[in-house]
Amino acid sequence: MSHGYFSYIRVSTQRQGQNGTSLIEQTAAIDRYANTWNLLIIKRFEERETAAKSGRRIFLEMVKALKAGEARGVIIHKIDRSARNLRDWAELGSLIDLGIEIHFVNENIDLSSRGGRLSADIQAVVASDYVRNLREETIKGLRGRIKQGFYPMPAPLGYEDAGAAKAKTIDPVRGPLMRRAFELYASGGHSLVSLAAEMFRLGLRNRNGNKLSKNALHVCLRNPFYIGLIKVRSLSEPYVGQHKPIVSKHLFGLVQLALSGKRITRRVNHFFIFRRLIRCGSCKNLLVAERQKGHVYYRCHTPGCLQCPVKEGQVLDVVTDALKKMQFGDQELKDVKDKASNLVEEQPKIKAAKEEAIRSKRQLIENRLDRLTDAYLDAALDRESYDRKRTLLISERADLEQESLHLNTSSADIPELLNKFLELTNSAYLSFKRGSVEERRELVEIVFSNITVDDRTLIIKLNPPFQLAHDDYSGPNGAPSRDSRRTNSAWISQLIDFFHTGGTVRERADAHSAADLKKEKDRPIALAS
Numbered sequence: 264m265s266h267g268y269f270s271y272i273r274v275s276t277q278r279q280g281q282n283g284t285s286l287i288e289q290t291a292a293i294d295r296y297a298n299t300w301n302l303l304i305i306k307r308f309e310e311r312e313t314a315a316k317s318g319r320r321i322f323l324e325m326v327k328a329l330k331a332g333e334a335r336g337v338i339i340h341k342i343d344r345s346a347r348n349l350r351d352w353a354e355l356g357s358l359i360d361l362g363i364e365i366h367f368v369n370e371n372i373d374l375s376s377r378g379g380r381l382s383a384d385i386q387a388v389v390a391s392d393y394v395r396n397l398r399e400e401t402i403k404g405l406r407g408r409i410k411q412g413f414y415p416m417p418a419p420l421g422y423e424d425a426g427a428a429k430a431k432t433i434d435p436v437r438g439p440l441m442r443r444a445f446e447l448y449a450s451g452g453h454s455l456v457s458l459a460a461e462m463f464r465l466g467l468r469n470r471n472g473n474k475l476s477k478n479a480l481h482v483c484l485r486n487p488f489y490i491g492l493i494k495v496r497s498l499s500e501p502y503v504g505q506h507k508p509i510v511s512k513h514l515f516g517l518v519q520l521a522l523s524g525k526r527i528t529r530r531v532n533h534f535f536i537f538r539r540l541i542r543c544g545s546c547k548n549l550l551v552a553e554r555q556k557g558h559v560y561y562r563c564h565t566p567g568c569l570q571c572p573v574k575e576g577q578v579l580d581v582v583t584d585a586l587k588k589m590q591f592g593d594q595e596l597k598d599v600k601d602k603a604s605n606l607v608e609e610q611p612k613i614k615a616a617k618e619e620a621i622r623s624k625r626q627l628i629e630n631r632l633d634r635l636t637d638a639y640l641d642a643a644l645d646r647e648s649y650d651r652k653r654t655l656l657i658s659e660r661a662d663l664e665q666e667s668l669h670l671n672t673s674s675a676d677i678p679e680l681l682n683k684f685l686e687l688t689n690s691a692y693l694s695f696k697r698g699s700v701e702e703r704r705e706l707v708e709i710v711f712s713n714i715t716v717d718d719r720t721l722i723i724k725l726n727p728p729f730q731l732a733h734d735d736y737s738g739p740n741g742a743p744s745r746d747s748r749r750t751n752s753a754w755i756s757q758l759i760d761f762f763h764t765g766g767t768v769r770e771r772a773d774a775h776s777a778a779d780l781k782k783e784k785d786r787p788i789a790l791a792s
Contacts, residue, residue, distance in 0.1 A: 267305030268297070268364070269337040271325055273344050275313045289340040296338060296368045305334060319351070326354050329363050336364025342383060343390040352387040356380075409493050412505035419488050420469065420479075421509055430505035438509055440467040441489065445510045448484060449517040455480055484522060490515045491664050500650065503660050511665060535559060536704045537578055537714065543570045544717025561716070573716050581721045582707065582714075586692040589710075589732040596689060602755050603681050621667050628660050681758060688732050728758050 272289040286309065297304050306328075310321040322345075329337060337358075339345045345367075346352040359365055359374050370386065373379035408415040414431055418424045421441035422431040444462050447453050453461060455477045463474040475483075487494050487501055491508035494501040535552035542549055543563040550561035550573070559575035591599065632653065639649040687709075695706050713724040725733055 267303045267334055268366075269306050269308060269325055269329065269334045270297075270304050271308045271310075271322070271337055271339045271345065273310040273312070273322075275311075289344065292340055292368045293338050296366065300366075302338065302366070304338070322351065323354075326358065329358055330361065336366060338366045338368065340367070341369045342367055342386045343393075346387060346390070348394070349387065349391050352384075352391075356384075409495065409502050412493070412503060414488065414493050414504060414506070419486055420467075420475075420483055421489065422506065430507075433507055433509060437467060440465060441483065442509050444480070445484065445489070445514055445518050448521055449514055451521060481522070484518050487515070491661055500654060501657070503657055503664065508665065512661070534700055534704075535575070536700055536707065537561060537575065538704075540707065540711075541573070541578065541714045541716060543568060544715045544720075544722065545570050550716065563716075570716060571719055573719075573721065578714065578721060581723060582711070583692065583695060585723060585725065585733055586695050586706075586710070589688045589729060590692055591685065591689045596685065599685065599755060600682070603758070604678065618667070621663055625660065625663050628656055628663070632656050684728065684758065688729060731757060 270290070270293045272286055272293065274285045290307075293304070296302070308321050308325045310319060312319050312321075325337065328334065345355060355365055359380070365374055367383075370383070372383050374383060408428070411428075412430070413428055418431040418434075421434055421437045423434045425432050440462060443465065444458060444467065447461065448455075448458055459475050459477055459480050462480070467475065469475050469479065483489075488504065488506075489509045490512050491504055491506065492501040493504045538552045539549050541561050543565065546563065546565045546568045548563060548565050548568075550570075551564050552575075553560050553562055560572040561575065561578070562572040563570040635644070635649065635652055635656070638644045639646075644652075691706060691710060695703055698706065710725055710729045711723060712726045713722075715722040724730070
């Protein structure tokens with residue numbers, strides 16, 4: 264065995280090792296101790312890692328070298344520098360049992376005696392308990408921040424840190440790119456590998472400026488932080504964050520289905536306009552398109568279902584008639600645009616009123632959450648009922664946050680959105696008549712939300728606000744009279760309100776979320792084939 268000694272110094276974090284004086288002070292104290300007792304230091308071990316967890320690489324390397332007889336013993340600054348968990352302290356105890364000397368500079372303890380070992384054991388247990396208590400207090404503080412709506416960890420990709428006890432802010436560059444990543448994956452046209460390559464091409468980079476790995480992208484797409492929720496493993500339920508969401512709950516849900524393999528993109532050998540768009544009125548399953556003797560039929564394949572097949576030509580007639588009824592006459596279109604311009608000017612007042620209504624609803628939910636918590640603490644509610652009711656209230660609060668986010672749409676964007684809608688609505692009939700098979704299908708997906716066959720009747724339902732344009736048709740050739748419902752200010756106001764709360768013409772998913780449109784306008788249209 265060598266007659267020399269090792270020295271071991273440790274700091275808890277890399278920052279302490281780089282910026283602090285702890286390592287220097289520990290080294291100086293060990294050198295003074297060695298000179299005082301004439302101990303020769305032959306090798307120094309330095310570690311930048313917490314002693315609260317076992318398995319430190321350099322510590323274990325030192326223990327292995329001591330057991331191999333490479334040194335007579337080791338000099339350590341303090342007991343809590345060597346171990347703050349009982350497993351590592353047991354390693355040191357095994358070294359003492361082997362006759363290896365352990366010297367602590369700040370503790371004058373004779374580890375060769377029973378009393379000295381007991382004293383050291385007590386100090387090690389105290390150090391371990393200190394770490395355990397510190398961990399519990401830290402976790403308690405983190406949970407408190409999370410319950411307040413603040414994420415106490417580094418911001419996920421697409422967000423930026425704004426400081427302690429402040430909500431994360433959307434990164435002006437990575438934020439829109441992350442939303443695009445969700446949209447592309449929800450479309451079903453990308454795997455995680457191809458999506459990572461595509462997003463790198465579009466400019467999305469990780470913190471180090473490199474391409475996102477498949478696993479990193481998967482973690483991002485699974486993270487509910489992007490819809491305004493904070494979820495951590497140590498808490499059983501998510502909390503509504505103070506940060507603004509990047510994607511809608513609907514889009515996030517589509518991505519989760521895709522990640523779970525429940526939205527499978529199958530190879531299409533034959534392209535049919537209404538493939539997987541028509542449902543059976545009896546069993547609610549999708550009809551299957553088939554080509555028989557030069558004609559395309561949509562047939563229900565559910566065993567025992569008596570639904571009659573429907574020809575594609577019949578569906579085309581009904582769809583074409585519905586699109587034709589959405590057309591505007593020249594004078595009618597001019598009247599709608601004129602009245603829309605006047606109504607857009609009133610949007611700031613309307614927006615302010617809605618914001619106040621949202622604030623009132625949010626305060627009501629907060630009060631209900633407080634009362635619910637009091638009831639649980641008073642044992643008036645069991646844990647299961649408390650969790651169920653609290654989850655519902657949190658979901659309502661998340662919906663309000665999403666609605667509030669949509670209200671932030673600039674009023675300056677409304678005229679452009681409205682003009683796009685009017686142009687699309689007015690040209691839908693001719694576009695469908697003249698378009699290719701692919702263009703026809705795309706138009707059907709934009710305009711229609713549901714097509715059902717019930718016995719020999721086709722029942723169609725349009726996406727809002729196309730349903731409004733169809734229902735308020737009153738002329739024989741797409742040219743209603745000047746005083747028709749479609750030039751009525753109330754109807755135009757509903758259109759503006761739809762776009763002001765986040766509705767878009769091109770996104771079928773967002774069209775489904777226009778819950779504030781009148782219920783009577785969402786009824787199906789039955790047309791006999």
